[in-house]
Amino acid sequence: MNEGPVISVLGLGLLGASFCMELEGKYRRAGWSRNPENRRKAMEKGVVEFTVDTPEEAFAAGDIIVLCLPIPVIMEYIRKYASYMKPGAVLTDIGSVKGVIEQAALENPGVHFIGSHPMAGTEKNGFDNAFKGLYHNADVFVVPPPGAEEADIVKVEEMWQKIGTRTTRIDSKNHDELVAGTSHVPHILASATTLGVLDVPEEERITRFSGCATGFRDSSRVASSSPVMWREIVEQNTTAVLTALTELRKHLDEFENMVRNGDFDGFEKKFAKGKELRDQWIRWKKY
């Protein structure tokens, strides 16, 4: 494949490298990573078609540039390197918070920027955990800043659709509020659940371990995610996270009051409502 548009991917961690694997046969693929070892491995394993040596070159190499980097680095690189993009190229990223990244892009009105957020990932990270299939069945939010050009939006949407994901357009504010509830707060809860159960003196801990089974395993899975990454995400989305926590607490308080007051008919009805909504979603998502 020596013709057609080049996708230039900066960052070859879990999301970046898995993304490159999906692009194979669909787009030409340039790669760059802050870690030279990942660049070498990506070439060796055919994850990218060619690598470049600097972020400047990576920005210059693509018809679409995809920043698969931590949020603060995405913001920094947009500010530093967007001017290296070739005419007609579009810049996008995979950051979990879109408002602050969009702000960084809007500082330079000449930049063709469209935010993306693929709802995909695991509790692991890094090149070695990347795999083809991470994006299968994923929903991707495409987040155009105010005044974005339709042609740019479509170019980014088509890229995601070509690798088999489903795209939804949304603005950055609604996006950030939404994922605060669906993703950011569940990460905090998973960590609080783990700590509530296992943060006990070591001699008690083994008995606690025996009491943790598949329910706990799944409820707490994302507590094993990267602390630095989740700090960066929550730090850039505090208002929405606090609002989503309030929403969660409303339901938690209701359950707790029902238990305290012995209202188990109410408890059963509320739990049944949660089951109905989750089962609806599972059918829709086709998991």
Added chain:
Amino acid sequence: MNEGPVISVLGLGLLGASFCMELEGKYRRAGWSRNPENRRKAMEKGVVEFTVDTPEEAFAAGDIIVLCLPIPVIMEYIRKYASYMKPGAVLTDIGSVKGVIEQAALENPGVHFIGSHPMAGTEKNGFDNAFKGLYHNADVFVVPPPGAEEADIVKVEEMWQKIGTRTTRIDSKNHDELVAGTSHVPHILASATTLGVLDVPEEERITRFSGCATGFRDSSRVASSSPVMWREIVEQNTTAVLTALTELRKHLDEFENMVRNGDFDGFEKKFAKGKELRDQWIRWKKY
């Protein structure tokens, strides 16, 4: 296999039928279900060796009787049918709360009763969802009431060990406090998480659906469990559930305050502590 002790299993739902599948080739297996259709299917599929027609016969048939029934039914059957047990037989059960069940057994001091709680299950239920392997790698709490005979305890422990589970002895009070944290509260949280995200007007819900991915799927999985079953479990363990909720809230409040006050170094450190504890458990459990 026409000799050796008979395990008589009352209740052929997810846990009962899956348990019978594990017993095959290790014990003789009698089965009874409140649902005649499940008795027929269990015979047809070789899940049991023979079925009986009444709970009285089921209590009389076993060297070990295992009640795989909802908690209120377990309590009712112990009271009604324990007198049908043959001399030397031991009664056990798989209920998720041990205090109230033990109380029911202690009302008749002649009954040889040892509680069990296998930490196994899925969000599904019923005979048709049963499968061999449900108990693989499971931990089982063996919960002797005060004054229990060592020989009875060992008989029950051996049964669980023979199907490949790991047993831990614990008293009912410590058991109920422990699983309130590791299992009961996580079910309430999963439901609250689901409701916090999806209990919105229908026109908004599809966008919310798009924002729910594998993290949400796992965090909320047990919200799809049976509302009746979870009502019965929580109803029989209110004090411990309220205590475990307080423990959870302590950590949730700390996270929330860190977000509100912008203490993201603290946030990262606390999240890292949760990750460390969960990763320790995963290594111990060998998931």
